[in-house]
Amino acid sequence: xxxxxxxxxxxxxxxxxxxxxxxxxxxxxxxxxxxxxxxxxxxxxxxxxxxxxxxxxxxxxxxxxxxxxxxxxxxxxxxxxxxxxxxxxxxxxxxxxxxxxxxxxxxxxxxxxxxxxxxxxxxxxxxxxxxxxxxxxxxxxxxxxxxxxxxxxxxxxxxxxxxxxxxxxxxxxxxxxxxxxxxxxxxxxxxxxxxxxxxxxxxxxxxxxxxxxxxxxxxxxxxxxxxxxxxxxxxxxxxxxxxxxxxxxxxxxxxxxxxxxxxxxxxxxxxxxxxxxxxxxxxxxxxxxxxxxxxxxxxxxxxxxxxxxxxxxxxxxxxxxxxxxxxxxxxx
Amino acid sequence: xxxxxxxxxxxxxxxxxxxxxxxxxxxxxxxxxxxxxxxxxxxxxxxxxxxxxxxxxxxxxxxxxxxxxxxxxxxxxxxxxxxxxxxxxxxxxxxxxxxxxxxxxxxxxxxxxxxxxxxxxxxxxxxxxxxxxxxxxxxxxxxxxxxxxxxxxxxxxxxxxxxxxxxxxxxxxxxxxxxxxxxxxxxxxxxxxxxxxxxxxxxxxxxxxxxxxxxxxxxxxxxxxxxxxxxxxxxxxxxxxxxxxxxxxxxxxxxxxxxxxxxxxxxxxxxxxxxxxxxx
Numbered sequence: 001x002x003x004x005x006x007x008x009x010x011x012x013x014x015x016x017x018x019x020x021x022x023x024x025x026x027x028x029x030x031x032x033x034x035x036x037x038x039x040x041x042x043x044x045x046x047x048x049x050x051x052x053x054x055x056x057x058x059x060x061x062x063x064x065x066x067x068x069x070x071x072x073x074x075x076x077x078x079x080x081x082x083x084x085x086x087x088x089x090x091x092x093x094x095x096x097x098x099x100x101x102x103x104x105x106x107x108x109x110x111x112x113x114x115x116x117x118x119x120x121x122x123x124x125x126x127x128x129x130x131x132x133x134x135x136x137x138x139x140x141x142x143x144x145x146x147x148x149x150x151x152x153x154x155x156x157x158x159x160x161x162x163x164x165x166x167x168x169x170x171x172x173x174x175x176x177x178x179x180x181x182x183x184x185x186x187x188x189x190x191x192x193x194x195x196x197x198x199x200x201x202x203x204x205x206x207x208x209x210x211x212x213x214x215x216x217x218x219x220x221x222x223x224x225x226x227x228x229x230x231x232x233x234x235x236x237x238x239x240x241x242x243x244x245x246x247x248x249x250x251x252x253x254x255x256x257x258x259x260x261x262x263x264x265x266x267x268x269x270x271x272x273x274x275x276x277x278x279x280x281x282x283x284x285x286x287x288x289x290x291x292x293x294x295x296x297x298x299x300x301x302x303x304x305x306x307x308x309x310x311x312x313x314x315x316x317x318x319x320x321x322x323x324x325x326x327x328x329x330x331x332x
Numbered sequence: 333x334x335x336x337x338x339x340x341x342x343x344x345x346x347x348x349x350x351x352x353x354x355x356x357x358x359x360x361x362x363x364x365x366x367x368x369x370x371x372x373x374x375x376x377x378x379x380x381x382x383x384x385x386x387x388x389x390x391x392x393x394x395x396x397x398x399x400x401x402x403x404x405x406x407x408x409x410x411x412x413x414x415x416x417x418x419x420x421x422x423x424x425x426x427x428x429x430x431x432x433x434x435x436x437x438x439x440x441x442x443x444x445x446x447x448x449x450x451x452x453x454x455x456x457x458x459x460x461x462x463x464x465x466x467x468x469x470x471x472x473x474x475x476x477x478x479x480x481x482x483x484x485x486x487x488x489x490x491x492x493x494x495x496x497x498x499x500x501x502x503x504x505x506x507x508x509x510x511x512x513x514x515x516x517x518x519x520x521x522x523x524x525x526x527x528x529x530x531x532x533x534x535x536x537x538x539x540x541x542x543x544x545x546x547x548x549x550x551x552x553x554x555x556x557x558x559x560x561x562x563x564x565x566x567x568x569x570x571x572x573x574x575x576x577x578x579x580x581x582x583x584x585x586x587x588x589x590x591x592x593x594x595x596x597x598x599x600x601x602x603x604x605x606x607x608x609x610x611x612x
Contacts, residue, residue: 229413229441274427
């Protein structure tokens with residue numbers, strides 16, 4: 001990849017973070033909020049109000065960092081899965097993790113309301129879903145299509161359980177909360193979310209990022225991959241493990257955020273080709289910036305927050321359609 | 333290196349059911365440096381399965397593969413796949429990697445799990461592409477080059493790990509005649525210049541005559557035969573194994589040039605067209 005392109009993919013998310021800090025109902029000029037940001041590690045004279053500092057550091061910053069992290073995470077997970085399954089249609093929820101985590105969260109809201117315990121339940125059921133998929137698929141070296149079918153079964157089951165919970169939930173208090181949450185939002189994001197979910201997502205990202213070249217090998221038919229002397233089964237499950245950490249933690253923090261993990265890898269491939277050595281890092285960059293953009297819109301376009309999945313699709317779909325038409329898919 | 337199979341046999345297990353072995357008699361053969369063995373047999377005779385068993389992609393249900401006298405399972409996976417190169421039949425890929433990216437994959441046994449390919453690996457890939465004569469296509473997508481070029485690239489992918497044996501599953505069967513010649517000549521050159529042995533599945537008797545030092549022939553309900561080309565590839569054996577009458581044809585231009593092949597007798601054209609026999 002050319003130097004200027006690499007630089008661009010570094011600048012994109014950073015510029016988006018700075019831009020995002022100044023977006024919101026509490027107006028502030030760009031200079032002030034950059035100064036506030038720098039003051040956290042540089043000695044700078046306080047020329048701003050306490051209110052401004054709170055808005056920037058306590059309200060906007062954690063939410064921005066989470067959007068960046070979740071967007072980047074879901075995108076690299078999607079890119080890895082598309083490579084591993086040799087299928088451009090899969091997204092990180094293909095093995096049932098999102099549905100499982102969604103069920104965990106719904107159950108949590110029903111029984112306990114919003115809070116830390118609910119997030120733990122979401123994470124727990126997300127991980128349980130992958131174990132479930134693994135058990136249905138038979139054995140650890142079963143073929144990829146068995147894994148996908150097992151994932152479909154797991155998803156269907158947990159979706160049904162989510163529906164059941166919605167059905168029994170109190171339509172005045174609980175049902176809206178569950179429904180809203182299932183559409184994805186970072187409206188309640190705090191540093192606590194960042195400290196708990198952040199490391200989990202980062203570990204997942206790190207695992208996938210370091211395997212980026214090996215994921216190229218996984219796109220080959222299984223015997224061919226084996227004949228290149230790599231431990232195919234172990235590698236496959238390591239990728240699944242990394243992607244599951246990211247997906248489950250993302251759902252636990254921000255609810256189910258669709259589309260990002262599906263379309264961003266495509267955009268990345270259209271820009272840099274099919275080599276996952278490039279596709280994965282570029283997905284991180286674009287994915288983070290994209291979800292950040294979406295979240296900015298979610299919190300600033302109307303007086304109430306708009307759920308993220310609605311925006312990721314409404315903005316993502318036409319954009320993706322244009323790209324598809326222009327490049328004819330770009331993955332061939 | 334010497335690759336050897338002793339008493340190999342296989343079956344696809346079904347649950348709680350006694351299944352007969354796939355091959356009527358056990359497989360025995362040995363190949364030395366630079367020797368080429370062709371495997372012939374009708375569809376469904378288990379030729380691809382045999383290649384998988386030889387390389388350890390499937391485990392023999394009985395018998396074993398020996399590499400320089402050592403049982404294959406006793407060697408590490410990386411060691412085995414540095415020495416053995418497996419060339420599948422060329423196929424379209426979902427994601428079109430460039431030929432360079434495709435060939436670099438062959439370096440995998442030399443690259444540790446978390447590492448990325450180095451400049452050295454890239455150079456090895458280019459060298460291998462040059463060796464098979466398609467260095468100029470390194471940047472092309474494997475879904476836009478021709479089937480023959482992709483097949484050559486797949487051969488190049490095995491060359492980057494410096495293999496001593498190539499295992500090829502019908503590498504030429506879907507190619508046009510000119511590409512077939514390129515593939516076969518490339519293999520013969522590799523066996524002579526680099527002393528790489530080859531085990532190749534083929535459907536073409538004349539390819540076996542051109543390439544092979546040894547032939548292994550198999551068919552359902554028939555014993556596995558292994559031996560010199562001339563002694564295995566006879567008209568009577570072809571009739572027995574393929575169920576069709578073949579005529580051996582020898583074309584001699586001069587004392588120094590010879591073409592040997594076999595064609596089905598049913599494809600011969602009688603002088604009187606009205607007596608054309610249809611056996612099927």
